[in-house]
Amino acid sequence: MKTETRNIGIAVEMPKQKCSDAKCPFHGNLSVRGRQFTGTITSAKMRRTAIIELGRLQFLKKYERYEKRLTRLKVHNPDCINAKEGDVVKVMECRPLSKTKNFAIVQKVGIEKGFKEKMEAREAAKFAAKKEESVNEAQNATA
Ligand SMILES: [Zn+2]
Numbered sequence: 745m746k747t748e749t750r751n752i753g754i755a756v757e758m759p760k761q762k763c764s765d766a767k768c769p770f771h772g773n774l775s776v777r778g779r780q781f782t783g784t785i786t787s788a789k790m791r792r793t794a795i796i797e798l799g800r801l802q803f804l805k806k807y808e809r810y811e812k813r814l815t816r817l818k819v820h821n822p823d824c825i826n827a828k829e830g831d832v833v834k835v836m837e838c839r840p841l842s843k844t845k846n847f848a849i850v851q852k853v854g855i856e857k858g859f860k861e862k863m864e865a866r867e868a869a870k871f872a873a874k875k876e877e878s879v880n881e882a883q884n885a886t887a
Contacts (some may be wrong), residue, residue, distance in 0.1 A: 752776055756834065756851040762824035765792065767841055769848050773822060776848055779838030783817065784856045785831050786863070793845060794821040796833060820848040827852050830859035 749758050752769045752840035759770055766772040795818050801810040819835045827833050827849055834851040841848070856862075 746767050747780040752850065754774050754780075754836070754850070757863060757881075759824040760776060761824045761869060765823045766800050767792070767820055767848070768822035769836070769838070769850055770822070770824075776818075776838045776850060780834065780836050781832050782815070782832060782853060783815075784859065785827055785829050786816075788821060788827060788829050789815075792823070794819055794827060794833075794849070796835060817847055817865075818842075818845040820845060823851065824877070825852055829858055832856050 749762065749770050753776075756884050763771050767774050769776045769860065781796075781798050783798040785794045786797050787795040796819055798815045798817070800815060802813050803810055817835065818840070819833075820841050821827055825833075832853045833848040833849045835852055836850045838848045839848060840846050
């Protein structure tokens with residue numbers, strides 16, 4: 745375990761704890777560079793890996809309006825930051841850590857308001873879609 749917290753070159757708050765994660769931007773050998781995003785964690789079930797979602801707006805020229813798009817990223821979640829679901833985090837690009845993981849969390853910014861409600865609504869929508877499907881199937885069977 746390294747005893748020093750490394751300066752990673754951007755203005756972020758240093759984590760208070762120390763860790764022995766080799767892929768930690770502050771205490772390991774991982775250097776971060778490139779693109780930076782801020783997003784909400786929707787899953788932190790994997791070990792040292794989390795999934796974040798970033799909402800963005802895409803302009804549609806034909807309709808002169810914006811559409812909402814959603815980007816999902818797998819990010820490295822170092823032991824010293826240990827972000828949980830619902831946390832808003834700042835991530836920064838790094839070398840590929842696995843086949844689909846190219847970002848690491850550098851700072852916990854806050855907690856998203858109404859995150860639990862949002863996820864519950866999403867689950868409910870999934871359930872409703874399934875129910876509709878099974879009703880349709882039943883109708884097809886009788887017809
Ligand atoms: Zn660390």
